[in-house]
Amino acid sequence: MTGTTRIAYSPCPNDTFVFHAWAHGLVPGAPELDVTFADIDVTNDLAERGELDVLKVSYAVLPWILDEYALLPCGGALGRGCGPLVLAREPGTDLSGRTVAVPSERSTAYLLFRLWAARAVPGGVGRVVVLPFHEIMPAVRDGRVDAGLVIHEARFTYASYGLHSLADMGEHWEAKTGLPIPLGAIVAKRSLGGPALRRLADAARASVRAAWADPSASGAYVRAHAQEMSPEVTARHIGLYVNDFTEDLGAEGYEAVRTLLAEAAAQDLVPQVSAESLTFP
Incomplete structure (x- = not known):
């Protein structure tokens, strides 16, 4: 593998923390x-x-891209106690027929929301609108939408917007399956070939380990892209979303991914995915 690898990931602290070493040429x-x-x-x-060659994507989008992209076994976001939240201005808001803002129609958050709402909102929600995740809480607060599905650091800051949590998609998922919640995956183009894919996975894993070995090294990079997040929230964000599954999905991580996609496929929310297509080359 030669030349520059084109990669896209979010400016969120977990991604900038994880990829700092690699992005700055610190991974031999x-x-x-x-x-x-x-x-x-x-x-x-x-x-x-x-x-692009490598991307941070939602696990929920995998059924549409696995022909072209391989799931890397490291670098992503999967864990416990980190699920998306459904927020509203008033506690106990009935979402039947209401407008709900979501961060992406292909997001894991929205897929989990649809699985939850199928039971929790029998009448079905009304309109779904897609907004950048940092615009969702202001939209709910200002009454432009009735509720919002939020991710990332919003679980630490929603109270400051005067909002209330109606449901935690992670709690619902973990209670039902006993598994961690798959959120964001790292994928790379299969056309790069097996050796190149393994080199990319090795680089991602080494970057994670470098971040843990010297957490302060990525500080300026993380702060520069943290979208006005406070240092305390930034630290909590990293602590929640960067964990052992980031270093390696392992058997439990893969089981969580397979279970999510199988359940979604059973409800005709995504195309079916074979176990082989999730296997790292």
Whole structure:
């Protein structure tokens, strides 16, 4: 594998923390990166169009891209106690027929919401609108939408917007399955070939380990892209979303991914995915 690897990931602290070492040439032998910062709705769309070599995407988009992209076993976001939240201005808001803002129609958050709402909102929600995740809480607060599905650091800050949590998609998922919640995946183009894919996975894993070995090294990079997040929230964000599954999905991580996609396929929310297509080359 030669030349520069084109990669897209979000400006969120977990991604900038994880990829800092690699993006700054601090991982020996890793390919040079050409980084594009983009929110999840953009990276999901880029993956569906087959653009860029490596992307951080939603696990929910995998059924549409696995022919072209391979799931890397490291670098992503999967864990416990980190699920998306459904927020509204008033506690106990009935979502039947209401307008709900979501970060992406292909997002794992929205897929989990649809699985939850099928039982929790018998009448069905009304209109779904896609907004960049950092615009969702202001939209709910200002009454432009009735409720919002939020991700990332919003679980730490929603109270400051005067909002209330109606449901935690992670709690619902974990209670039902006993498994961690798959959120964001790292994928790379299969056309790069097996050796190159393994080199990319090695680089991602080494970058994670470098971040843990010297957490302060990525501080300036993380702060520069943290979208006015406070240092305390930034630290909590990293602590929640960067964990052992980021270093390696492992058997439990893969089981969580397979279970999510199988359940969604059983409800005709996504195309069916074979176990082989999730296997790292």
